[in-house]
Amino acid sequence: MSSPFVQSMLAAAETMPPAHKLLDAQRRERLQAFVEHGLPTTRREAWKYTSLRALEQRSFVAVDPDAPVEVDAAQWALPGVDGPRLVFVDGVFRAELSRLDALPAGLRLQPFAAPAEAKQATQDDMLAIYRQEIRRTRDADHAFTNLDLALARSGAILVVEQDAVLTQPIHLVFAGAPASQALAWHTRNMLLVESGARASVVEHHLGWGEQSYLSNAFSDIQVDRGGTLELIVLQQSAAKATLIRHTDCHLGAAATLRLHVLELGGGLVRHDLHARLAGEGARLDTRGVFMLRERQHVDTQLAIHHQAPNTASDSVWRGVADERARGVFRGAIKVAEGADGADAALSNKNLLLSAQAEIDTKPELEIYADEVKAAHGATIGQLDERALFYLRSRGIPLAEARALLTAAFCRAVLQDLPNEALREHLSTLLSERLPADEAA
Amino acid sequence: MLKIENLHARVEGKEILKGLTLSVKPGEVHAIMGPNGAGKSTLGNVLAGRDGYEVTAGSVSYGGVDLLALEPEERAAAGVFLALQYPVEIPGVNNTYFLRAALNAQRRHRGEPELDSMKFLKLVREKLKIMQISDELLHRAVNEGFSGGEKKRNEIFQMAVLEPSLAILDETDSGLDIDALKQVAEGVNALRSSERSFLVVTHYQRLLDYIVPDFVHVLADGRIVESGDRSLAQRLEQQGYAWLAEHGEPAGAAT
Ligand SMILES: Nc1ncnc2c1ncn2[C@@H]1O[C@H](COP(=O)(O)OP(=O)(O)OP(=O)(O)O)[C@@H](O)[C@H]1O
Numbered sequence: 175m176s177s178p179f180v181q182s183m184l185a186a187a188e189t190m191p192p193a194h195k196l197l198d199a200q201r202r203e204r205l206q207a208f209v210e211h212g213l214p215t216t217r218r219e220a221w222k223y224t225s226l227r228a229l230e231q232r233s234f235v236a237v238d239p240d241a242p243v244e245v246d247a248a249q250w251a252l253p254g255v256d257g258p259r260l261v262f263v264d265g266v267f268r269a270e271l272s273r274l275d276a277l278p279a280g281l282r283l284q285p286f287a288a289p290a291e292a293k294q295a296t297q298d299d300m301l302a303i304y305r306q307e308i309r310r311t312r313d314a315d316h317a318f319t320n321l322d323l324a325l326a327r328s329g330a331i332l333v334v335e336q337d338a339v340l341t342q343p344i345h346l347v348f349a350g351a352p353a354s355q356a357l358a359w360h361t362r363n364m365l366l367v368e369s370g371a372r373a374s375v376v377e378h379h380l381g382w383g384e385q386s387y388l389s390n391a392f393s394d395i396q397v398d399r400g401g402t403l404e405l406i407v408l409q410q411s412a413a414k415a416t417l418i419r420h421t422d423c424h425l426g427a428a429a430t431l432r433l434h435v436l437e438l439g440g441g442l443v444r445h446d447l448h449a450r451l452a453g454e455g456a457r458l459d460t461r462g463v464f465m466l467r468e469r470q471h472v473d474t475q476l477a478i479h480h481q482a483p484n485t486a487s488d489s490v491w492r493g494v495a496d497e498r499a500r501g502v503f504r505g506a507i508k509v510a511e512g513a514d515g516a517d518a519a520l521s522n523k524n525l526l527l528s529a530q531a532e533i534d535t536k537p538e539l540e541i542y543a544d545e546v547k548a549a550h551g552a553t554i555g556q557l558d559e560r561a562l563f564y565l566r567s568r569g570i571p572l573a574e575a576r577a578l579l580t581a582a583f584c585r586a587v588l589q590d591l592p593n594e595a596l597r598e599h600l601s602t603l604l605s606e607r608l609p610a611d612e613a614a
Numbered sequence: 615m616l617k618i619e620n621l622h623a624r625v626e627g628k629e630i631l632k633g634l635t636l637s638v639k640p641g642e643v644h645a646i647m648g649p650n651g652a653g654k655s656t657l658g659n660v661l662a663g664r665d666g667y668e669v670t671a672g673s674v675s676y677g678g679v680d681l682l683a684l685e686p687e688e689r690a691a692a693g694v695f696l697a698l699q700y701p702v703e704i705p706g707v708n709n710t711y712f713l714r715a716a717l718n719a720q721r722r723h724r725g726e727p728e729l730d731s732m733k734f735l736k737l738v739r740e741k742l743k744i745m746q747i748s749d750e751l752l753h754r755a756v757n758e759g760f761s762g763g764e765k766k767r768n769e770i771f772q773m774a775v776l777e778p779s780l781a782i783l784d785e786t787d788s789g790l791d792i793d794a795l796k797q798v799a800e801g802v803n804a805l806r807s808s809e810r811s812f813l814v815v816t817h818y819q820r821l822l823d824y825i826v827p828d829f830v831h832v833l834a835d836g837r838i839v840e841s842g843d844r845s846l847a848q849r850l851e852q853q854g855y856a857w858l859a860e861h862g863e864p865a866g867a868a869t
Pocket residue numbers: 625626630648649650651652653654655656657666699
């Protein structure tokens with residue numbers, strides 16, 4: 175009766191190693207909840223533009239953590255990012271590919287493994303995460319969150335201790351290796367920046383095989399009083415990959431989170447980014463861009479919740495879709511009662527490069543507080559014909575002119591990234607996503 | 615050399631050029647004057663290959679090549695340059711970067727080696743002597759936030775760097791103050807040579823005191839209706855375009 179997808183997830187649950195009995199109980203409960211609700215349909219508002227009907231008909235095999243994998247570490251090398259590194263391949267932690275020796279003082283960086291196999295410390299970490307989760311989403315019917323809680327066997331734990339200032343960016347690598355069958359894995363990450371601490375983290379999703387896979391990740395981010403986290407998300411999943419991410423951010427008083435997101439790869443990509451500005455004076459800057467081709471489908475759901483006075487959020491998102499690609503963006507800002515003096519700005523501009531491409535954008539603004547400054551705007555357009563002609567009339571060929579204007583369109587997203595080597599590299603990656611040949 | 619014969623062109627289904635004939639030899643400067651809406655900018659756009667301008671009859675050859683068969687970028691590489699009446703702002707694209715990309719694209723197209731950034735900067739410094747624009751403008755986004763006059767100077771600066779063999783200047787003098795007008799004219803004069811031709815579209819004979827044309831044409835209702843030397847411009851300045859009506863058949867009709 176249940177779909178191939180659900181059946182394959184049930185089969186995966188059978189392969190889970192036994193854990194702490196509280197965890198086991200919790201996992202069963204979550205699996206139950208997932209089976210009960212199934213995958214969301216497009217009748218759900220949050221999934222209106224992203225259909226999972228094709229996914230529902232597919233089945234995935236659980237990853238065997240002991241199976242050997244052959245990967246080349248050069249795949250995830252990034253200029254300007256050569257500090258500590260945690261590498262997961264197909265959701266399995268790979269110590270030999272990671273760089274965890276000589277961690278700077280004040281940084282705790284480690285994977286958590288399945289608790290039965292893990293040292294005491296990681297068991298405690300995982301239990302802590304689960305308890306937090308139980309508190310927060312007691313009766314959530316979020317299919318992928320439930321799946322993650324039921325089936326996650328690994329993930330990154332990153333703690334920047336109080337007042338520690340880390341200069342080198344930390345590289346979290348989530349790679350999908352080429353495989354002979356469609357695999358699925360679920361990861362659970364926790365990033366904690368304690369009060370007064372500062373760090374920069376690169377969350378890097380990538381894959382390069384022909385095979386499809388499902389990577390489902392839940393990340394918990396917390397920045398405590400006066401802390402600053404700079405998070406760069408680079409998404410270069412394989413062409414047939416399904417990537418589902420849920421990022422939950424909690425900002426304390428005077429905490430700052432600066433986020434840059436580049437969505438370049440993947441076949442079906444969904445990112446739910448929820449941020450709570452819970453402490454007075456918290457600040458969130460988000461910059462994001464998707465650059466899509468072929469039949470890619472990328473859906474970003476941004477929900478920013480101002481819960482305390484004098485909180486500020488500034489979001490700048492750009493979307494580019496070429497060929498038959500489909501982009502979805504929802505930017506929802508809510509300023510709760512009592513969050514007086516909040517300042518919330520969101521700009522989402524989109525560019526359609528072909529008549530078959532589609533982008534849906536939906537800004538939402540709800541304000542229940544006083545003295546709030548809010549600016550909100552979304553546009554969808556094409557390349558400016560006048561500018562195109564101007565460039566061509568000076569000798570720049572059409573394809574190059576289009577690439578130049580598209581790159582310029584996306585520039586706003588990267589310009590305030592302080593790591594210059596990385597910024598240059600990301601900007602090149604963006605340009606390279608553009609089709610070399612003209613298909614106007 | 616440029617040879618336009620019986621050119622008919624439509625914009626949005628409306629016929630704008632109605633049998634325009636004009637020949638420009640290497641080294642010549644031709645001024646084109648004419649009332650608003652006569653089709654002067656349309657002529658420039660048709661020559662530069664802008665989309666949306668449909669040629670329904672006639673021909674344009676340039677250096678023996680059918681210009682109308684070329685893409686805009688190919689025309690540029692062949693030496694055609696159009697200084698726009700309303701230069702376009704391109705946010706996010708650096709002015710110098712743009713100019714180097716343009717020059718190198720043209721050089722590639724002609725099979726010449728590209729200029730590296732050192733050589734290009736040397737060229738830029740040299741060309742700044744012909745058309746002065748500030749360092750700040752060089753490094754800003756193309757025309758973004760430029761004043762009207764700065765945009766026009768930027769067009770001439772681009773021309774100096776790209777060294778076209780046919781430059782079409784569409785009202786480059788409009789909106790310039792007296793000093794800027796002189797500087798622009800000096801820039802153009804510095805680029806005059808026996809190989810380079812100019813089509814100078816203007817409403818004001820004052821520009822022609824500085825850029826002395828070999829010929830002056832009146833373009834009205836999509837045709838060249840009168841041609842002469844620079845005294846024609848002075849006459850237009852005094853009498854306006856009304857006297858042309860009494861003047862009989864359009865000049866284009868005779869050829
Ligand atoms: N893209 C367009 N769409 C519709 N009409 C156009 C377009 N471009 C030009 N036209 C029309 O064609 C006619 C000629 O315009 P053009 O710009 O060539 O005149 P002009 O001689 O340059 O005038 P001016 O001296 O005012 O610059 C005008 O009536 C104008 O409205």
